[in-house]
Amino acid sequence: MELLINQEYFIKAIADVSRAVTSSKNGMSGIKVAACKDSITLTGSNSEMAIEKVIPQAMAESKLFEIYQSGSVILPTKYLYEIVKKMPGDLIMKVHEDFTVTITSGEIRSRLNGWDSGDYPNLPAIENARSFTVPSLELIKLIKHTVFAVSRNQFKPVLTGVYLSVKPNSLFFAATDSYRLAVSKLEIQCDEEGSFVVSSESMNEAARLMSQASGETAIYFTDQYIVFKKDSITLYSRLIEGVFPDINGILQIPSKTQIIIDKKKFLNGVERACLFAREGKNNNVNLFIRSDSSIRIYSDLTEIGGIEETLKTVSIEGETDFGISVDGIYIVEALKAIREETVSIKFGGVLRPVLIEPLHNDSHRHLVSPVRTR
Amino acid sequence: MELLINQEYFIKAIADVSRAVTSSKNGMSGIKVAACKDSITLTGSNSEMAIEKVIPQAMAESKLFEIYQSGSVILPTKYLYEIVKKMPGDLIMKVHEDFTVTITSGEIRSRLNGWDSGDYPNLPAIENARSFTVPSLELIKLIKHTVFAVSRNQFKPVLTGVYLSVKPNSLFFAATDSYRLAVSKLEIQCDEEGSFVVSSESMNEAARLMSQASGETAIYFTDQYIVFKKDSITLYSRLIEGVFPDINGILQIPSKTQIIIDKKKFLNGVERACLFAREGKNNNVNLFIRSDSSIRIYSDLTEIGGIEETLKTVSIEGETDFGISVDGIYIVEALKAIREETVSIKFGGVLRPVLIEPLHNDSHRHLVSPVRTR
Numbered sequence: 001m002e003l004l005i006n007q008e009y010f011i012k013a014i015a016d017v018s019r020a021v022t023s024s025k026n027g028m029s030g031i032k033v034a035a036c037k038d039s040i041t042l043t044g045s046n047s048e049m050a051i052e053k054v055i056p057q058a059m060a061e062s063k064l065f066e067i068y069q070s071g072s073v074i075l076p077t078k079y080l081y082e083i084v085k086k087m088p089g090d091l092i093m094k095v096h097e098d099f100t101v102t103i104t105s106g107e108i109r110s111r112l113n114g115w116d117s118g119d120y121p122n123l124p125a126i127e128n129a130r131s132f133t134v135p136s137l138e139l140i141k142l143i144k145h146t147v148f149a150v151s152r153n154q155f156k157p158v159l160t161g162v163y164l165s166v167k168p169n170s171l172f173f174a175a176t177d178s179y180r181l182a183v184s185k186l187e188i189q190c191d192e193e194g195s196f197v198v199s200s201e202s203m204n205e206a207a208r209l210m211s212q213a214s215g216e217t218a219i220y221f222t223d224q225y226i227v228f229k230k231d232s233i234t235l236y237s238r239l240i241e242g243v244f245p246d247i248n249g250i251l252q253i254p255s256k257t258q259i260i261i262d263k264k265k266f267l268n269g270v271e272r273a274c275l276f277a278r279e280g281k282n283n284n285v286n287l288f289i290r291s292d293s294s295i296r297i298y299s300d301l302t303e304i305g306g307i308e309e310t311l312k313t314v315s316i317e318g319e320t321d322f323g324i325s326v327d328g329i330y331i332v333e334a335l336k337a338i339r340e341e342t343v344s345i346k347f348g349g350v351l352r353p354v355l356i357e358p359l360h361n362d363s364h365r366h367l368v369s370p371v372r373t374r
Numbered sequence: 375m376e377l378l379i380n381q382e383y384f385i386k387a388i389a390d391v392s393r394a395v396t397s398s399k400n401g402m403s404g405i406k407v408a409a410c411k412d413s414i415t416l417t418g419s420n421s422e423m424a425i426e427k428v429i430p431q432a433m434a435e436s437k438l439f440e441i442y443q444s445g446s447v448i449l450p451t452k453y454l455y456e457i458v459k460k461m462p463g464d465l466i467m468k469v470h471e472d473f474t475v476t477i478t479s480g481e482i483r484s485r486l487n488g489w490d491s492g493d494y495p496n497l498p499a500i501e502n503a504r505s506f507t508v509p510s511l512e513l514i515k516l517i518k519h520t521v522f523a524v525s526r527n528q529f530k531p532v533l534t535g536v537y538l539s540v541k542p543n544s545l546f547f548a549a550t551d552s553y554r555l556a557v558s559k560l561e562i563q564c565d566e567e568g569s570f571v572v573s574s575e576s577m578n579e580a581a582r583l584m585s586q587a588s589g590e591t592a593i594y595f596t597d598q599y600i601v602f603k604k605d606s607i608t609l610y611s612r613l614i615e616g617v618f619p620d621i622n623g624i625l626q627i628p629s630k631t632q633i634i635i636d637k638k639k640f641l642n643g644v645e646r647a648c649l650f651a652r653e654g655k656n657n658n659v660n661l662f663i664r665s666d667s668s669i670r671i672y673s674d675l676t677e678i679g680g681i682e683e684t685l686k687t688v689s690i691e692g693e694t695d696f697g698i699s700v701d702g703i704y705i706v707e708a709l710k711a712i713r714e715e716t717v718s719i720k721f722g723g724v725l726r727p728v729l730i731e732p733l734h735n736d737s738h739r740h741l742v743s744p745v746r747t748r
Contacts, residue, residue: 083681
């Protein structure tokens with residue numbers, strides 16, 4: 001393999017695929033660089049995820065590379081990144097017979113020891129896989145509405161992932177750690193049907209990689225993999241095995257009280273109360289729904305101090321004059337996932353979960369279980 | 375104590391003094407807040423350093439506080455900071471008899487448990503201490519030229535500090551970890567004489583606190599303390615005990631070869647060579663001074679790869695055709711401390727330290743010892 005490549009574009013592509021490379025202490029995990037007649041492909045992978053980036057031959061009418069001889073090689077990620085980052089201008093990269101690679105730029109000449117690319121793990125073929133497409137910006141919203149709610153506990157692996165369910169003309173995302181649940185749905189044009197659990201790392205990576213432009217993201221799926229492909233970048237993620245809990249029943253809770261409230265004011269109040277809510281494992285924040293259409297938010301750490309405030313709501317309908325304790329951080333994260341200015345909060349009773357959703361928009365919803373107070 | 379205070383200014387003052395508060399796991403280290411007739415003073419301290427901030431009564435003709443009742447209290451730093459940060463507008467702060475403090479803003483009411491300020495450590499009196507003044511921007515330069523070169527090894531405490539020496543009309547800073555030395559000097563108007571060793575943490579803090587405006591910084595000194603005072607902020611630092619090594623002799627090295635070179639190009643070259651220089655404890659970067667007025671920079675990590683480049687110099691005078699190995703990181707840090715575009719590098723022989731200084735400016739200089747090659 002021998003080629004000339006634009007440094008700026010090369011370092012960007014290395015940075016993109018290196019996100020999938022698990023960093024080992026000696027920095028020896030590799031990126032595969034492959035050049036064929038008219039494209040250069042970079043691949044980074046770990047046991048769960050792979051990212052593939054195809055560098056286009058030209059961009060905005062300026063040529064990005066020239067291939068003198070096709071071929072491929074695996075190079076140590078950290079060193080490849082650092083060298084290319086620190087070398088100016090166009091780079092000439094040449095692979096020698098012993099997989100040593102020289103990278104030169106003017107008077108600067110570096111050498112990196114590489115490996116035979118035949119050793120690189122194969123990626124699943126997606127040409128014949130089932131697929132559908134989603135507007136990239138909508139996909140990112142679905143991810144951001146849900147991914148924060150996954151479980152951090154490896155005890156039940158299926159809860160560490162985001163649940164995706166596709167049905168004709170609809171796409172549904174959910175995540176839960178069994179104390180809270182976030183769901184989001186979208187109407188799409190599609191005939192496929194299937195459901196998958198995808199790691200939060202892959203979902204976050206997909207949101208990051210797909211965010212760079214508008215347009216559509218194609219989603220392919222096989223028995224073991226889900227694949228997100230947008231323009232020149234492809235993310236392969238191994239599915240998490242296991243049965244995701246049935247959440248349909250949970251969402252059908254009777255509402256005894258409904259509050260309409262300004263999201264930002266409520267968020268600020270709960271965030272303040274979180275300051276004195278760090279006793280034990282939970283972040284106990286207390287809410288008291290008053291009959292005068294206001295809500296009292298308070299917390300107390302006996303040894304340190306406490307905080308309380310009374311917040312006017314837009315409206316309160318149904319039962320009032322009751323208190324409920326919730327994990328304040330869960331409420332804060334749910335409210336932060338909502339972009340709308342006004343939210344609806346429904347209470348089914350002091351021992352029932354609280355349902356938070358944007359006003360007049362039930363396409364994404366957040367359920368938070370109460371905590372038992374002392 | 376009871377007062378009304380502008381939230382924005384209060385949080386800034388808390389942030390400033392909290393830099394001197396060693397964070398304990400439970401966040402219980404305290405800030406002292408004292409209000410007398412026409413000023414509010416905040417103090418944060420640890421065993422080595424204290425920062426005192428006086429909040430002025432007004433700024434740009436708008437009043438910053440009103441004191442209803444004077445007094446003082448100690449409050450837990452982390453909680454005070456977080457509460458004040460999250461409370462909007464003007465705050466009313468009231469200390470009760472049991473040192474409980476209430477902070478209120480409109481409908482928001484918080485309580486913090488405080489302590490008797492009588493327990494707070496006394497700061498040294500500086501009214502009658504000897505002193506001199508330095509333009510703040512020049513003081514910051516002296517610090518930045520030297521502080522990076524202190525020893526990270528606690529084995530010889532005196533080397534973990536910056537050496538300050540004041541003589542009539544001159545101020546001199548030095549720092550060394552015994553493998554490299556950075557010195558910087560400044561002409562000032564002063565009649566004092568003395569020398570001190572000040573911790574790098576205090577020096578960095580002084581540079582940060584004094585950077586907010588131009589003008590002069592007053593430096594006071596006593597047997598145990600050095601004090602930096604600028605406008606409303608005062609930094610007290612306990613001196614490090616011990617005798618700083620005599621460095622005058624070291625700086626008088628014979629120069630066999632002098633190179634004049636573009637700083638940025640040389641810095642970039644050495645930084646690149648550092649990539650392959652991480653064998654063992656040192657960052658071995660090799661320089662070879664060539665008779666054609668160029669310098670070859672190279673490094674090699676057998677298992678990983680290597681890099682080399684040849685850089686044109688502005689001029690080379692004296693002996694050529696010899697090589698020397700240096701710790702690349704030391705060279706990089708010395709070059710980064712120099713603002714000038716062109717540097718002079720003097721070699722006294724392959725076993726002698728390398729002297730780096732800005733061209734035509736010997737007010738700050740850097741000595742770096744060679745490393746023995748394999």
